[in-house]
Amino acid sequence: MISNTKLFNRLPSSLIILLIMILFFIKIMFYVLVKSEVLMSGYGTGGDANYYHSYVIGVYNSPVNIWPVILRYLNDIGLYSRDLVTYSLFFLNLFIIPFITAKLSGLTLSSNQKNYLYIVLLCTAYPTLYFFTFDVYRDVFMVFSFLIGCIAVKKFVSSTNILLFIFYLGMSIAIGFFLLWLRPYLGYAFLASLLLWKVKFTKKRILFLGFIYALALFIANYAGLLNALTEYRSGFEEVGGGSTLGLNFSNPIMFIPNFILSTLGQMFGLYITNPLAVMLLVIETIPFFFMLVYVIKNIKLADNFVRFLIIFFILYASVWLIGNDNLGTAVRLRMYNYLAIYISFFYIFRLKKSSLKISKAVNL
Numbered sequence: 001m002i003s004n005t006k007l008f009n010r011l012p013s014s015l016i017i018l019l020i021m022i023l024f025f026i027k028i029m030f031y032v033l034v035k036s037e038v039l040m041s042g043y044g045t046g047g048d049a050n051y052y053h054s055y056v057i058g059v060y061n062s063p064v065n066i067w068p069v070i071l072r073y074l075n076d077i078g079l080y081s082r083d084l085v086t087y088s089l090f091f092l093n094l095f096i097i098p099f100i101t102a103k104l105s106g107l108t109l110s111s112n113q114k115n116y117l118y119i120v121l122l123c124t125a126y127p128t129l130y131f132f133t134f135d136v137y138r139d140v141f142m143v144f145s146f147l148i149g150c151i152a153v154k155k156f157v158s159s160t161n162i163l164l165f166i167f168y169l170g171m172s173i174a175i176g177f178f179l180l181w182l183r184p185y186l187g188y189a190f191l192a193s194l195l196l197w198k199v200k201f202t203k204k205r206i207l208f209l210g211f212i213y214a215l216a217l218f219i220a221n222y223a224g225l226l227n228a229l230t231e232y233r234s235g236f237e238e239v240g241g242g243s244t245l246g247l248n249f250s251n252p253i254m255f256i257p258n259f260i261l262s263t264l265g266q267m268f269g270l271y272i273t274n275p276l277a278v279m280l281l282v283i284e285t286i287p288f289f290f291m292l293v294y295v296i297k298n299i300k301l302a303d304n305f306v307r308f309l310i311i312f313f314i315l316y317a318s319v320w321l322i323g324n325d326n327l328g329t330a331v332r333l334r335m336y337n338y339l340a341i342y343i344s345f346f347y348i349f350r351l352k353k354s355s356l357k358i359s360k361a362v363n364l
Contacts, residue, residue, distance in 0.1 A: 011114075013113055013114050013117055016114065016117040016118060016121055017117060019121055020117065020120060020121050020124055023121070023124045023125055024094065024124065027094060027124075027130060028094070031090060031133070031134070034134060035083075035086075035134070043134060044131055044132070044133075044134025044135060045134055045135040046135070047137075048137055048138070049135035049136045049137050051064075051068070052067060052068045052071055052136050052137075052138070053071075053082055053136055055068035055071070055072060056068060056071045056072045056075045056080060057075070065138065065181060065182055065183065066178070066181035066182055067138035067141065067182060071085065071136065082135075082136055085136045086133065086134065086135055086136060089132070089133045089136070089137070089140040089141065090133040090134075092133075092140050092141070092144050093129055093130055093133045093140050094124070094133075096144065097123060097129070097140075097143060097144060097147065098119070098120040098123035098124050099120065100144075100147045100148070100151070101119055101120075101123050101147065101339060101342065101343060102116050102119045102120055102123075102346075103151070104147065104150050104151060104154060104343045104347075105119055105342075105343050105346035105347045105350065106346075106347055106350055107119065107346060107350060112350055115346055115349065115350065118346070119342060119346050122287060122342060123342070125283055126283070126284060126335075126338075127279065127280065127283055127284070128280065128284065128331045128332065128335060129143060129335060132332070138182060138183075139332055139335070141182075142179070142182050142183060142186065143335060143336070143339070145175065145178060145179060145182065146179060146186070146190070146336055146339070147339070148175060149172060149175035149176065149178075149179060149190060150309070150343070152168050152171040152172040152175055153168075153172045153194070153197075153305065153308055154305045155168040155171075156168030156169045156171075156172055157197060157304035157305050157308060158303075158304065158305065169194075172194055173191065173194065175190075176190040176191035176194065177191070185316065185319040185320060185323070186316060186336065188315070188319070189312050189315040189316035189319065190312060190316075192311075192315050193308050193311045193312040193315060194308070196311045197304055197305075197307050197308040197311060198304070198307070199307060199311065200307070201299045201300070201302055201307060201310065202299065202300055203296065203297070203299055203300070206296065206299055213314065213318075214256060214259075217255070217259070217318060217322075218252075218255050218256055221249070221252055221255045221322075222252040222255070226322060229249075229319065229322045229323035230249040230250060230322065230323075232323050233247075233249055233322065233323050233324065233325045244325045244326055244327065245261065245262060245265045245266070245271060245325055245327070246325070247261055247262055247325065249322065259321065259322065262321045262322070262325075263317075263321055265327070265330075266320075266321060266324065266327065266330035266333075266334065267317060267321060267330075267334055267337065268285055268289065269281045269284070269285040269330075269331075271327060273327065277327070280331060284331075284338060287342075288338045288341055288342070291341050291342060291344075291345035292341050292345075294345055294348070294349070295310070295341060295344045295345055295348060298348050298352060301348045301351050301352055302344070302348065303351075305347070306344045306347055306348060309340040309341075309343060309344050310340070310344065312336075312340055313337050313340045313341065316336060316337060317334075317337050320333040320334075
C-alpha cells in the first residue's frame with residue numbers, strides 16, 4: 001500500500017481532512033465524557049500517575065525519575081493541578097505532537113499537503129499515546145521532549161554555520177541528558193546516536209551492520225554484560241497471565257532466538273492476547289511495518305538526520321526488547337521507535353518524490 005506512490009496518493013485531501021476532524025471530535029468528546037465521569041469512571045487513571053501525584057503532595061520523597069520532581073516544583077510555585085497537567089498533556093497529544101512530527105518530516109501544507117495531512121492523521125489516530133493523556137503520566141511529556149530533541153538534532157546535523165552547529169549540538173546534548181533523567185535508556189540511545197549519525201547506510205551495509213550488531217549483543221550477553229537487563233526482564237514473570245511473553249534470557253545460547261521472538265511479540269505486536277491488541281496491531285503496527293520496509297528499501301536516500309533516527313531506533317529498541325517482557329509496557333516503550341520510522345518514511349518519501357521531479361525536468 002505505502003510503497004505504491006499512486007495508491008498512497010489516491011485519497012483526496014478533503015477526505016483526509018474530514019477524517020482528522022472526525023478523530024479530533026471523537027477524542028475530545030470521549031475525553032470530556034470520561035473526565036466528567038459520565039462515561040467509564042476511573043478510565044486511564046491510577047498506576048504510575050497515583051505515585052507521581054502522591055510525590056507532589058509529599059506522601060513520597062524518593063523520586064524515581066525527574067517527572068514527579070517537575071510536578072512538585074509546579075506545585076511549589078502554585079501552578080500544579082492534577083487536572084490542569086492532564087489537560088495540558090491532552091493538548092500536547094492532540095494539537096502539538098502531530099504537527100511537530102510533520103515538521104520533522106520536512107512537510108508543509110503549502111508544498112506537501114497530502115503527505116502532511118497523512119502524518120497528522122497517523123499521529124492523531126495513534127491510540128496508545130491518547131490513553132496516557134487521562135492522568136499525570138510522563139509518556140506524553142517524554143514524547144514531546146524527544147521530538148523537541150529531534151528538532152535540535154535536525155538543526156545541528158544540517159548546520160553550515162559553526163556557531164549554529166555548536167549551539168544546536170549543545171541543545172541536543174542537554175535534551176539527551178534530560179531524556180536520561182526521564183527514562184535512562186531513552187536518553188542513552190539519544191545521546192549515543194549523536195556520536196554515530198555519520199555512519200552511512202546502503203541496503204547491503206545495513207544487513208552487514210545488523211549482523212555485526214546482533215553478534216555483538218550475543219557476545220555481550222554471553223560475557224554477562226547484559227545481566228542487569230535480563231535479570232530485570234525475569235522479574236516480569238511474577239506478573240503472570242497473558243501480559244508477558246515468558247521468554248527465558250538466562251540461557252546465552254538462546255539469546256538470538258529469544259531476541260527475535262521478543263521483537264516479533266513486542267515491537268511488531270504479533271503476540272495477540274485480547275481485542276485491544278488486535279486494534280493496536282491494525283492502527284499502529286501495520287502502518288509502521290510497511291513504512292519500515294520502505295525506509296530499508298530506500299535507505300540510500302537517508303541523510304544525516306534520518307541516519308540519526310535509524311541509529312536511535314536500533315539502540316533504543318535493543319535495550320527495551322531485552323529488558324522488558326510486559327506486553328502492556330511494550331506499547332508505551334515502542335512509541336519512540338514508531339515515531340522515528342514515521343518521520344523517516346515521510347522524510348525519505350518526500351526526498352524521493354523531489355528527486356523524481358528533478359529527473360523528469362532534466363530529461364525534458
